[in-house]
Amino acid sequence: MTANEDVLLEFARLLDGLVITGGPAIVDGLIGELPSDISLTDPVRVATDKAILSSFLESRRPVLGICYGMQLLNAVHGGSIYADFSKRPTPERNLPEIVHSSTRGGTEHLVRAKPGSRLSAILGKSELMVNTRHIQAVATVGAGLRASLRADDGCIEGIEDESGLILGVQYHPERMGDETHGLFQTLVESARQPIR
Numbered sequence: 001m002t003a004n005e006d007v008l009l010e011f012a013r014l015l016d017g018l019v020i021t022g023g024p025a026i027v028d029g030l031i032g033e034l035p036s037d038i039s040l041t042d043p044v045r046v047a048t049d050k051a052i053l054s055s056f057l058e059s060r061r062p063v064l065g066i067c068y069g070m071q072l073l074n075a076v077h078g079g080s081i082y083a084d085f086s087k088r089p090t091p092e093r094n095l096p097e098i099v100h101s102s103t104r105g106g107t108e109h110l111v112r113a114k115p116g117s118r119l120s121a122i123l124g125k126s127e128l129m130v131n132t133r134h135i136q137a138v139a140t141v142g143a144g145l146r147a148s149l150r151a152d153d154g155c156i157e158g159i160e161d162e163s164g165l166i167l168g169v170q171y172h173p174e175r176m177g178d179e180t181h182g183l184f185q186t187l188v189e190s191a192r193q194p195i196r
Contacts, residue, residue, distance in 0.1 A: 017191030020069030070168030077142025106132035109181035
């Protein structure tokens with residue numbers, strides 16, 4: 001992390017693929033107030049992530065966003081984020097309530113892939129049990145992105161762009177072993193391709 005934008009952009013030019021990992025709170029496009037059990041992300045990290053991500057989006061190189069990373073992808077595309085998904089202003093009626101934070105007692109839950117989506121193809125199935133480690137969640141999907149995974153309570157658990165170069169998941173695939181290996185393999189394969 002650095003506040004020096006020239007260094008960041010030079011560093012970004014060296015990379016072929018990008019993973020934006022999990023982290024604390026997103027504040028861009030926020031709906032509601034941050035709860036006390038989530039901390040703000042270091043502003044230097046946010047600036048670093050945004051600068052490198054911007055370089056990748058401009059040059060159309062592959063990105064995988066995980067948890068905070070997915071939310072950041074959505075926010076930079078103009079989407080909004082629930083400060084606390086459990087306190088969203090208009091929960092969908094007749095849907096089950098799922099606790100999405102492990103610190104609040106959540107364990108794992110089912111996500112369903114949108115038929116024909118890139119994430120559905122990568123996962124090789126239409127349903128997947130995933131871990132639960134987030135308080136914030138995507139409220140409205142940003143321009144050029146679409147929701148491709150959802151939990152049964154309506155929580156958006158995966159986003160992608162039309163090209164399939166930009167992918168985001170709300171859960172932590174790095175903690176799930178071989179079942180989600182395809183996400184990382186896809187990123188590596190995409191990074192090996194010439195820039196489009």
